[in-house]
Amino acid sequence: MNSNQPEKYQKEVLKIDNCVKLNLYPKPPFHFDATVYKPSHFPSSDNYYEKGKFWFTTYFLNQPLGIKMAKYGSTDRPIVKTSVYSQQPLEDKDLEKIINEIKWRFDMDLDLNRFYDSVKNDLLLQPILKRWRGMRVKACQSLYEFLVITIVLQNAPVRRSVQMMENLFKAYGYRVQFDNKILSCFWDPESLAQVNEDEMRALKLGYRAKFLSRISKDFADKKVDEMAMRSLPKDLLRKKLLQLYGIGPASVWYIIFEIFHHYDALETISPWEQKIYSKLLFDKELVPKEEIMKEVAQRWSEWRMLAIHYIFEDIFWKRKTEKVEWLEELIRL
């Protein structure tokens, strides 16, 4: 593999032409668009969405992969036409791992009816659930890739996070072409572990360079086992994630929810989120964090974060088609 390392981004575009096509059958109901695309997330060149279609890349099994997913069938009889692109032909066992990984990352096996049953009398949620019935949490990135994202999010306005992310892709990522799309793809942790911090700082990452460096080293040294972490109970998982240098209380809950699918993962509310929740849940300017926490725990218990996810994405979808004045003021671009 190493002798055959693909060329990096700045040198040339890497064509990954080997393609395997197959159908995936998520547990219904499955809302394709609202699952694959999250309007609240900042845009990033490793994925591309258009109605009914989604392209993304990920560094998985020691290689850059390109995945295309297309909606087929309906919410109640969902079929996802999936194409897996790689540089070399995939062995059966690797293909199987990739398929299982895609199912996991888009949470295709979750039985949403358990959630819907438990909130069927909730008046606030009902119209939202109706609009987005079948939506799941998704992460098209691996744990390592998502850690990078949470780090560039820290203490920065959205615009700057985007800039940092794209600078990283340019310097260290791949540029891959598949299905007539050219997208960025994350690097492997080993390669970033060897980059010195000052070089990274030149990409305007500031003090975050140190975080990325330390975390990449941990992954290069196989100190983090994402697969094993998937079966850990939430408190143990939290403890392990907090041991990562640069990952603190604000980042950890995003990771536990989006990467590890704990649907009750809500322990920290940042000031800008507090304002949004206050408006959406209470129709007030500012409600104390403890009060918000208490209310959602009471109301949605083990589904509280998934419920909030529905409410949150709903307003960001709305923002795409009409102006939501109060929201614009809260999300600093």
Place this chain on the structure above:
DNA sequence: CATCAGGGCCCTG
């Protein structure tokens, strides 16, 4: 021109 907060975290006392 300077100052400052921003979608946090680490480290120190």
Place this chain on the structure above:
DNA sequence: CAGGGCCCTGAT
């Protein structure tokens, strides 16, 4: 457990 320092940017 509180508070200073940290990278960079654009707003004031």
